[in-house]
Amino acid sequence: MARIADFQRNKVYSWERVTFTSDEHYKGSLTLEECKELAAKMYGARVVVKDGRGRSHAGACVSKRVATITLPIWARNPLVVAHEVAHIQNYRFSKDSSAHGGVFMWFFIELLSKHCGKDRDTLTKSARDFGLRVAMPMGYVYKQPEHSILQVANL
Numbered sequence: 631m632a633r634i635a636d637f638q639r640n641k642v643y644s645w646e647r648v649t650f651t652s653d654e655h656y657k658g659s660l661t662l663e664e665c666k667e668l669a670a671k672m673y674g675a676r677v678v679v680k681d682g683r684g685r686s687h688a689g690a691c692v693s694k695r696v697a698t699i700t701l702p703i704w705a706r707n708p709l710v711v712a713h714e715v716a717h718i719q720n721y722r723f724s725k726d727s728s729a730h731g732g733v734f735m736w737f738f739i740e741l742l743s744k745h746c747g748k749d750r751d752t753l754t755k756s757a758r759d760f761g762l763r764v765a766m767p768m769g770y771v772y773k774q775p776e777h778s779i780l781q782v783a784n785l
Contacts, residue, residue, distance in 0.1 A: 631666040633662070634726060634727065634728045635728060636728050636731075637677055637728060637730075638731065638735075638761075638762055639729065641707055641730075641760065641761060642730040642762060645760045645762055646709065646713070648680075648760070649753075649760075653709070656707055659703075659706055659710075659778075660706045660707060661706070662701070662706065662722040663689050664706075664718065665701055665706050666679040668745065669699055669714075669715055670742055671744055671745060672712065672715040672745055673697065673718060673719070674704060676696055676697055677696070677698070678697070678699070679699045679700075681700075682697070682701045682703075682705065683702060685702045686698060686702070687702070688710050688713070688714055689714070690715070690717040690721075692721045692722060697718040697722075699711070704716070708745065709742070709746070712741040712746060713738060716734055716735075716738035716741055717729065717734065720734040720736040723737075723747075726732070729766075732763035733765055733766075735764040736764050737767075739753045757763075766778060
């Protein structure tokens with residue numbers, strides 16, 4: 631099977647740097663245990679957060695039974711946890727979507743809005759002004775704000 635092009639990857643990372651460099655959620659350092667708690671709030675009990683010392687990048691991996699996030703020490707902040715959980719949500723919702731495409735950005739912004747106190751509309755406008763695609767996934771079942779936004783019909 632052909633890989634889906636990750637057409638806006640570099641632009642996503644640039645947008646994060648421009649938008650969040652002075653933000654406490656970007657600079658803040660969490661313990662690995664705090665990252666585990668935050669990932670569980672964002673995604674649920676089926677996420678494992680591992681120590682990523684020795685790695686240069688954070689990463690997310692999805693299997694049939696569990697989702698795993700690996701975090702080097704520098705990546706232990708709410709922004710990176712949200713970014714990696716958004717990868718998991720994006721993959722679980724559609725294995726055929728781009729890793730940093732519009733659906734990923736939608737999940738990422740939703741997580742930042744719900745768990746990091748960011749304004750959804752401001753972030754969406756900022757991302758689109760930066761030239762990023764942000765697209766609510768087709769067929770997504772949106773829950774009321776008091777429920778998890780990450781309840782997906784096919785999970």
